[in-house]
Amino acid sequence: MGDFNQNIDVSEIYEPPKELSANAHVKSMAEYEAMYKASIEDPESFWGEMAKEFYWQTPFEKVGPEFNFDRTKGPVSVKWFLGGKTNLSYNCLDRIIQQGHGSRVAIYHECNDVEDQHASFTYDDLLKKVCRLANALKAEGVKKGDRVSIYLPMVVELPAAMLACARIGAVHSVVFGGFSSESLAGRILDAQSSMVITADGVMRGAKPVQLKAITDKACEITQKDGFQVRRVICVGRLKGTSFEPQTKYDWVEGRDVWYKELVQSQSETCDCEWMDSEDPLFMLYTSGSTGKPKGVLHTTGGYMLGSFATTKYTFDYHPEDVYFCTADCGWITGHSYVTYGPMLNAATQVLFEGVPTFPEVDRFWKVCEKYKVSIFYTAPTAIRSLMKSGDQPVTRNDLSSLRLLGTVGEPINPEAWRWYHRVVGGSRCAIADTYWQTETGSHLITPLVGAMTCKPGSASLPFFGVETAILDENGKELSGECSGRLVLKRPVPSMMRTVHGDHQRFEETYFSQFNGYYFTGDGCKRDKDGFYWLTGRMDDVINVSGHRIGTAEVESALVAHAKVAEAAVVGFPHEVKGEGIWCCVTLNEGEAYDDSLKAELKKQVREVIGAFAAPDEIHWAPGLPKTRSGKIMRRVLRKLALPDYDTQDLGDTSTLADPAVVDVLTETAQRYE
Ligand code: WTA
Numbered sequence: 001m002g003d004f005n006q007n008i009d010v011s012e013i014y015e016p017p018k019e020l021s022a023n024a025h026v027k028s029m030a031e032y033e034a035m036y037k038a039s040i041e042d043p044e045s046f047w048g049e050m051a052k053e054f055y056w057q058t059p060f061e062k063v064g065p066e067f068n069f070d071r072t073k074g075p076v077s078v079k080w081f082l083g084g085k086t087n088l089s090y091n092c093l094d095r096i097i098q099q100g101h102g103s104r105v106a107i108y109h110e111c112n113d114v115e116d117q118h119a120s121f122t123y124d125d126l127l128k129k130v131c132r133l134a135n136a137l138k139a140e141g142v143k144k145g146d147r148v149s150i151y152l153p154m155v156v157e158l159p160a161a162m163l164a165c166a167r168i169g170a171v172h173s174v175v176f177g178g179f180s181s182e183s184l185a186g187r188i189l190d191a192q193s194s195m196v197i198t199a200d201g202v203m204r205g206a207k208p209v210q211l212k213a214i215t216d217k218a219c220e221i222t223q224k225d226g227f228q229v230r231r232v233i234c235v236g237r238l239k240g241t242s243f244e245p246q247t248k249y250d251w252v253e254g255r256d257v258w259y260k261e262l263v264q265s266q267s268e269t270c271d272c273e274w275m276d277s278e279d280p281l282f283m284l285y286t287s288g289s290t291g292k293p294k295g296v297l298h299t300t301g302g303y304m305l306g307s308f309a310t311t312k313y314t315f316d317y318h319p320e321d322v323y324f325c326t327a328d329c330g331w332i333t334g335h336s337y338v339t340y341g342p343m344l345n346a347a348t349q350v351l352f353e354g355v356p357t358f359p360e361v362d363r364f365w366k367v368c369e370k371y372k373v374s375i376f377y378t379a380p381t382a383i384r385s386l387m388k389s390g391d392q393p394v395t396r397n398d399l400s401s402l403r404l405l406g407t408v409g410e411p412i413n414p415e416a417w418r419w420y421h422r423v424v425g426g427s428r429c430a431i432a433d434t435y436w437q438t439e440t441g442s443h444l445i446t447p448l449v450g451a452m453t454c455k456p457g458s459a460s461l462p463f464f465g466v467e468t469a470i471l472d473e474n475g476k477e478l479s480g481e482c483s484g485r486l487v488l489k490r491p492v493p494s495m496m497r498t499v500h501g502d503h504q505r506f507e508e509t510y511f512s513q514f515n516g517y518y519f520t521g522d523g524c525k526r527d528k529d530g531f532y533w534l535t536g537r538m539d540d541v542i543n544v545s546g547h548r549i550g551t552a553e554v555e556s557a558l559v560a561h562a563k564v565a566e567a568a569v570v571g572f573p574h575e576v577k578g579e580g581i582w583c584c585v586t587l588n589e590g591e592a593y594d595d596s597l598k599a600e601l602k603k604q605v606r607e608v609i610g611a612f613a614a615p616d617e618i619h620w621a622p623g624l625p626k627t628r629s630g631k632i633m634r635r636v637l638r639k640l641a642l643p644d645y646d647t648q649d650l651g652d653t654s655t656l657a658d659p660a661v662v663d664v665l666t667e668t669a670q671r672y673e
Contacts, residue, residue, distance in 0.1 A: 008414060010527040013453040014421070017430050020403055024316045024450020032451040032461075039464035047465065047493060051081065051305055054344075055095050057274040060084030060301065067491050070516045076507045078491040081277035081301035088281060088304055089134075089167035090272045092343035093127040102127075105348045109156050110367050112203045112354035121156055123346070126163075129156070131270035132263040133164035139266070140195065140231055144169030144273050145280070147193035151175045151184055151215055153202035154353040157235045157259065158329045159339040161197050162282070169273035172282045173295065176330025177202065179610040181214045183293075185221035187285050188229060190295055191500065197259070199235040201247035205358035208238070212249035219255075235259040277301030283500045284332055286438040287550035288509055289540040295500030296438050303336075304344065306442035306494020310463060311341030314432050314446045315375050315404060322401070324350040324367065325377040331547075332438040333408055336494070337377060341442070356382055362393035365424075369397045376424075377406035377434075379546035383416045383424075385576045391423045399426060404449060406432040409546030410578045411534050417456035435459035435534050437520060438548070439510070441494030444468070444520075445532050458531045465492055468532070470524055475514040478526075485538060486524035487517035540634075542571035542579045549613050554581060557608035558618075561601060563591040568624050568632050569615075572641035580616035582641035584665065586623055593620035617641070619668045623661045625653070640665055 016024075026032050039046040048063040061083035068077050096102075102124040109119050121129070142148060148170050152158040158174070165172040173191045175184050188196065198215040201208050212234055219229045232255055238247050239258075275281075281303055283295040311317055323342055327333035342349045350371050356364050364386070368376060386393070405425050412420075412433055421431055430449030436442060445468070447460035454460065462468050469477045470484040478484050488495075495518070499506040513519050523535040537543065540551045551569040558567035566586045574580035585601065587593060598618050606614050625633045636653060639645050640662075653659055 008457045008533060010455060010458075010529070010531070010533075012414070013455055014431075015453055016450050017403075017428060020316065020430055021450040023318070024448070025313055026448045026451045028451050032448055036462070036464055040467055043465060047080075047305060050309055051301075053308065054086060054091050054304060056084050056086045058083065058085035060277060065491050065493070069490070069511060069518060071507060071511055072515065075503065076511050078302075078495055078497055079278055080305075080491075080493045084277040084301050085274040086277065086301060086304065087167065087272040087275055088300060088340065089130060089163045091304060092163060092340065093123060093130060094272075096123050096343070096346045097127060099346065101346045104346065106343060107156055107159070108348070108350045108371055110350050110352045110354070110370075112205070112358065114359060114366075119156070126156075126160065128268040129160045130163045130167060131268050132266040133157075133160060133259075134167040134270040135266040136262045137164060137170060137195070138168055138270075142168060142170050142195060144275075145171065146195075147171045147173055147191040147283070149173045149175060149184075149188050149191060149193040149196045151177060151196060151198045151211060152235060152329075153177050153199055153204075153209070153211065153237060154328055154351055155199065155202075155235060155237055156351060157197075157199075159343075159351070162329065162335070162339050166281060167270060167272050169275055169279065171280045174282070174284065174330050174335070176328055176610075177209060177211060178330070178612050180607050181217035182221060182608050183610055184214065184218040186293070187295075188218060189222050189225055189227055190285075191283060192227065194228070194230040195233070196229055196231070197233045197235070199237040200249065201238045201243070202353065203238070203243055205355045208243060208246040210247060210249065212247065216250055216252070230255065232256045233259050233262055275300045278497070282335065284335060284438055286332075287541055287548045287553055289550060289552060291550065291552040291556040293550070293553070294502070294505060294509070296496045297498050297500045298441050298494070299497050302493035302495070303441050304340070306492060307336040307341035308344040310443040310446070311337060311345050311347070313448055314434060314443050314463070315377070315406065316448070316450055317342075317345050317347060317375070319346065321347065321374045322350070322371050323347050323375045323377075324352070324371070324373040325406075326352060326356070326364065326382065327377070327379070327408070332441070333377075336442050356386060360393065361386060361389040362397060365394050365397040365399060368399055368402060372401035374401050375404045375406070376402055377408065379409040380407050380412040380416055381410065381545040381576060381578055383407065383412070383420050384578075387416060387419050388576070394423050399424065402426070402429050404432065405429050406434055408434045408436070410543045411536065412457060414456035421456075430454065433457075433459045435532070439496045440492055441496065442492065444488075444492065445534075455531055458527070458533045460531055462532075463492075469517065470526055471514055471517070475517075481526060481528050483525040483535075484523070485514070486520045486522045486532075486534070487514055488520070489517060491518070542581065544571070544574075544579050544581060545577045545612065547612050549581070549609070553609060554583065554605055554613060554615065557605045557613075558583060558585055558601060560608060561604050563587050563597060564601070566624055568634070568637055570634055570637045570641050572617075572638070572643065574616065581613070582637070583615045583618045584621050584624060584637060585618060586621055619665065621661055621665045621668065623658055625661050625665070626657050627655050628657045630657075636662060
């Protein structure tokens, strides 16, 4: 919502750390500018050269892009590396092993429990694991183009399952383990995936998460819609551990199978399915302005290049680095910057199963010390919440191995940026504030920290090949210092190609507001130095702790409660989460609002979407503030939701059908918890 950016200082700058700069892939502004120019003026050579890094079973005939962003000229389309055939799993594993890195650690698995056995997996180990599962999936009848849903915690089987799907050409749909059974069911149904890979459960901090039981319930829900999940493959994460008694689930004979049993007789080698560059790789659901999340579809060649190039340049990745991204593979960050990008770069990384506060608030820093992490990537919300515990939990650990810090998911407020820089980075590390989206697959705007000065709160400048523009509300391109809507004028290689099963929705969501441009949905300012400052979403999407949530999704979860007649949901600035969820409900005739109903409604949202979408505030009103034509006046609600709003400052409310509603809300909205 941009409120954190109110106190920005566009002249506060941090020079690139000298040592980092000296060894960086891009060492100076002049180098960045030359490369950027080449990427825009001659994408064919720029990306074509970079794509030589990979193994192409059939070389591409054309780099591209071939694209159409103009709806008047036919369907919107994006295509890269036409004619090429390749495979992501091959490029992440076999190619790396052929380069002589088979014995390099690919993954250090850091378990939730400090006392647990933390296994590590080399590239050789991982390839075998992936091949066994890929063979098992094939034996189960999974074919190229089939969808497989993955609902796993952060165990090595999660990236392995993604790579196994990629190996045989199956399209994975990873669902974050924090989503409810209803959300999982919706995603299974939409993808029509007859196979789900899950686990018995997982400990998150001190709390068990019943993944198998949630999956069972999701399968029941899909059955009501006439869709049968054929196979549930279950990783025994807690099986045989002291936590086993805490996991409770049913076992459906004929449908359920233990992962271990399924893969044990399988071969450790598996030929790849050679995929066309534009064959689908995965889909990932994300929230938009309607109640139904959309399956963002990514394809093979362009995504491979985008995730590879950004990992290499944004994180200035070098072979001696140890990389740690705290994101879950259930989100796009975990796809591009846990599974694919790092492995395409032959990286050694930490895969973290736990939470930042367990057993203590210094868990991230303990992990960094333990593995001598040099590149650390997390979300501003985590930084803000850890900042609250002061400097000591950070400084009592040896973080001297760190050289580069990244953030992602939401705007970072300068105060958190400075703390991250000073306390975590010991004033010596560079910070990459990376702006991008599920839809773009990889970084759009980010500093290349060896080359650029950084400004706290700014994502800096566009990555190679990213041609941005800022538009006014009429779609006119603005120049120089300006503020407006951020769009792309051409596709980046890793950009989404469509919404699964609904190309029209793809066009309407991203290309209808400003024909000829891809609209990000974000507001943005450009300062006098050309630096970009993202100011937040301009649609009905809110960003809660870096998680994207559609207000319409929360509204539909609330109205699904028998007592609720109508609901309206807006975001409000939240000190730790970035944005909080503020709801306002009206009830059916004869129903009364009290604390127990409020608690029920919160529970309702947790059950329908997931715990991370639980409302912060729910207020009752006799009616919603609507115009006479029946439209909810969201701007009034957004003002009411501000913790320190001023009743005088609600703007023009004269077009409201019933202005008295605002008076009641003004009263009830004051009752903060
Ligand atoms: C927001 C996460 C400011 C933005 C990778 C975008 C950011 C949405 C940043 C995408 C950043 C992401 N600065 N805002 N560095 N990174 N956003 O799809 O509003 O979960 O449109 O992808 O997060 O969220 P998504």
